[in-house]
Amino acid sequence: MDHVVRTRNLTKRFGRRTALDGLDLDVPPGEVLGYLGPNGAGKTTTIRLLAGLIRPTAGSAVVFGFDAADQYDALQRRIGYLPGDFVAYPDLTGTQYLDYFAHLYGGVERSRIDLLAKRFDLDLGVRIGTLSRGNRQKVGIVQAFMHDPDLLILDEPTTGLDPLMQREFRELLRETRDAGRTVFLSSHVxxxxxxxxxxxxxxxxxxxxxxxxxxxxxxTARRRLDLTFAGAPPVDRMRAVPGVQELSVDGHTAHLVISGSTAGLLRAAAPYEVTNVLSHEADLETVFLDYYNG
Ligand SMILES: Nc1ncnc2c1ncn2[C@@H]1O[C@H](COP(=O)(O)OP(=O)(O)OP(=O)(O)O)[C@@H](O)[C@H]1O
Ligand SMILES: [Mg+2]
Known part of the structure; x- marks a missing residue:
């Protein structure tokens, strides 16, 4: 199979509002796909369609060759799903709740549940209703990962987790990826x-x-550079290079921002004696925000 998830013209309307509009997307086996977008973009809608919880208005979502809406029974064991707003049964303890799902999944090793809980410092003996938001989220994480599914569908999984637990979760994701599982991961960062x-x-x-x-x-990211010259910086030559922006000079040093390749800039500077080059980390967040805002 050359894809785990395949959507074609996947569309969902709620009344007159179009939450998802003609999505064509393939996710090959073993890929971790980051699914990003601002609030209200349609991330959760897509994920609920993939998890077979809602039906498309038009188009299709096919997972492991099965229609996500019509053949969910065939998929349940192979998917780990973590909803964005994880609400569990408040009167059950973590153990009772997870045992119920372990049963649905056709059995899960007790040791695997305990290991996951330990990793996330989660007390499974406590009623879910009395857990803090972050700790409730951890119950959801254990539920999604405990049967070692082939596909994980995760809706903003680190919501409510503290930085230490976020790091632990990223580690779990890496292990999952290295084990060859496929991950569909929504986020807005x-x-x-x-x-x-x-x-x-x-x-x-x-x-x-x-x-x-x-x-x-x-x-395609923008990169901030500082070039120091033995003499006065060749301002006009550098300004003429495609992609160079925000050029300013401070003594012998030129500060600038360049988008895309730096090759043209280095050619323009080469005839002059460059004594130092300082390149700052590409600003990925900026590229991303450009797409965000259109
Ligand atoms: N059950 C529903 N009934 C009516 N409108 C809905 C429903 N679910 C989602 N929508 C609308 O569909 C659009 C997409 O919502 P969705 O929850 O998929 O966005 P999102 O990308 O997950 O946003 P967020 O980052 O805030 O979680 C929104 O305009 C939302 O109001
Ligand atoms: Mg959402």
Whole structure:
């Protein structure tokens, strides 16, 4: 199978509001796809469609070759789903709740549940209703990962987790990826998926804006450079280079921002004696926000 998830013209309308508009997206096996977009973009709607919880108005979502809406029974065991607003049964303890799902999944090793709980410092003996928001989220994480599913569908999984637990979760994601599982991960912050995602899809107002590898996204990123010359910086020559912006001079040092390749700039500077070059980290967040805002 060359894809785990395949959507074609996947569309969902709520009344007159179009939450998702003609999504065509393929996720190959073993890929971690970051699914990004601002509030109301349609991320949760897409995820609920993939998890078979709602039916499309038009188009289709196919997961492991099965229709997500019509053949969910065939998929349940192979999918781990973490909803964005994780609400569990408040009167059950973590153990009771997870046992119920373990049963639905056709059995899960007790040791795996305990290991996950320990990792996230989660007390499973407590009633879910009395847990803090972050700790409730952890119950959801254990539920999504405990049966070691082939596909994880995660809707803003780190919501409510403290920084230490966010790091633990990223580690779990890396292990999941290294084990060859496929991950569909929604977020509205790029930095959260940057470290684990192979590709990033950006959604805005229900439409797919771009799907790119993280590397490709980086290549179009703007980069801040400081070039120091033995003499006066060749300001006019540098300003003429395509992509150079925000050029300013401070003594022998030129500060500038360049988008895309730096090759042209280095050629323009080469005839002059350059004594120092300082390159700052590519500003991925800026590229991302450009897509966000259109
Ligand atoms: N059950 C529903 N009934 C009516 N409108 C809905 C429903 N679910 C979603 N919508 C609308 O569809 C659009 C997309 O919502 P969705 O929850 O998918 O966005 P999102 O990308 O997950 O946003 P967020 O980042 O805030 O979680 C929104 O305009 C929302 O109001
Ligand atoms: Mg959402």
């Amino acid at each position: 790029l930095s959260e998926v940057d470290a684990v995602a192979d590709r990033v899809a950006i959604l805005r107002a229900g439409r797919l804006v771009t799907v790119q590898s993280v590397q490709a996204l980086r290549a």
